[in-house]
Amino acid sequence: MKLSCWIIYNGFLPGNKFRDYAEMIQEAAIAHGHEATLYTNSDIVSFLDQEINIISLKNDLLPDYIVYTDKDIYLAKQLELLHIPVFNCAKAIDISDDKIKTYQMLAAKQIPIPRTVFAPKTFGLHVHFDDLFFQSIIEQFGFPLIMKEAFGSFGEQVYFVSNVVELKEQVEKIADRPFMFQQFIETSYGVDLRLQVVGDEVITAMKRTSNTDFRANVTSGGKMETYIPNDAEKALAIRASKAIGADFAGVDLLFGENNERIVCEVNSNAHIRNLYDCTGVNVAPDIIQYIEKRLGEREQ
Ligand SMILES: Nc1ncnc2c1ncn2[C@@H]1O[C@H](COP(=O)(O)OP(=O)(O)O)[C@@H](O)[C@H]1O
Ligand SMILES: [Mg+2]
Known part of the structure; x- marks a missing residue:
């Protein structure tokens, strides 16, 4: 049929x-x-x-x-x-869309992520954080630190914060929406890996490097090249995809200070066109094949 x-x-x-x-x-x-x-x-x-x-x-x-x-x-x-x-299922898309939910699920599975503190919900009314709050953030992370909105893409809602003035300004700008503070992974400045997971496999991968920005997103000037991931990188990406309940996902990895890999993002709706243009591998047939297999399993 x-x-x-x-x-x-x-x-x-x-x-x-x-x-x-x-x-x-x-x-x-x-x-x-x-x-x-x-x-x-x-x-x-x-x-x-x-x-x-x-x-x-x-x-x-x-x-x-x-x-x-x-x-x-x-x-x-x-x-x-x-x-x-x-x-992907609604739950996985929901978690992936919200970076705070994503980091919670990753942390719950002991998957390495940048140390993160999410901000309390403010309802956007007369938002005021007292100095004690800022002090604790500075003690936790020092400068520079990263601030990131829970909802965002193309690197556009990710901010580099160098000092206390910038910290307070940035908080004021985005405090009406969910956001977090995050450890800056300095050793990954302008570079990251994108591994495309489908089910239990990594289908293809690329490395993105920007010479002009701490963000490696292609939209931020990141240049793509094909990357051959090692077994540890593959295993980490697959674990991350499963941690959010995704059937397939684009997983971004950062380079930690001891050359370990750290999960930056798990994208349930990763655009596969860039990956195709870069690596020549079209992931779409793998996705369909995977779905066919899953549907077959369901019937049994
Ligand atoms: N904690 C961090 N330390 C260093 N670089 C980071 C950190 N978080 C994000 N980046 C850089 O910013 C880019 C965008 O961040 P990401 O969380 O993936 O948001 P988006 O969904 O907008 O792509 C990453 O690809 C990475 O290059
Ligand atoms: Mg990203």
Whole structure:
């Protein structure tokens, strides 16, 4: 029997990136003999009442599985409540999207991460942290330190803080949203690794190096090169992906001071295009193959 899938992406974000990712998955699904349709998150209307339901504005039958490239967690959960297998699952996307939740899950599994202190919830009203609070942060981390918003991407919500004036200014700027303070991994200045995990395997990897910024993100000027990870790096990335409950993920590793690897981020919706351009390896077929295997296991 021919499997059918929906590939859901966000229709509100600017640029072609998100649709491109969905199309890469679609192409791989079709190549596997599946029927694959692209949906934006607004092509589906979710109803909550005595019953849970959805209406697809494309009028299709419910699919056998969904590849969820969006971060619209409510919709992902709605689809799961209708017993449709969703990859990655809503829970993993939720954890991945929130860096504080991610670090909690990683720390709970004793996976090395930069030492982190998350800020208390403020509700954004008349936010004032007293000097004792700042003092404890400075004692914990010294300068420079990293501040990071729980929600962010492309390195845009990650801040380098050099002194107490910058610390107070930055806190004031973002205190209405969840954020954290973090140990600066100096030995990883402008460089990190991206390993792409699918299930129990690392499919491909790249090293990103920026000469102009402490952040290695490609958007921050990071240059990509193919990287051959060693067994320890692979094992760490797979553990990190599993720690957040992801089926597949782009895991970012930093270089610690004793050349050990430290997990920086676990991305459930990692863009696979950059990786493809850099390494020549398209991860999409691996993702589809993995899903097929998982669906087979479910049936048994
Ligand atoms: N604690 C840290 N120490 C050193 N560099 C860091 C640290 N945290 C992040 N970086 C750098 O900043 C980049 C972006 O941080 P990351 O947490 O991955 O956020 P984003 O989701 O925006 O990519 C990383 O790829 C890394 O190069
Ligand atoms: Mg990152």
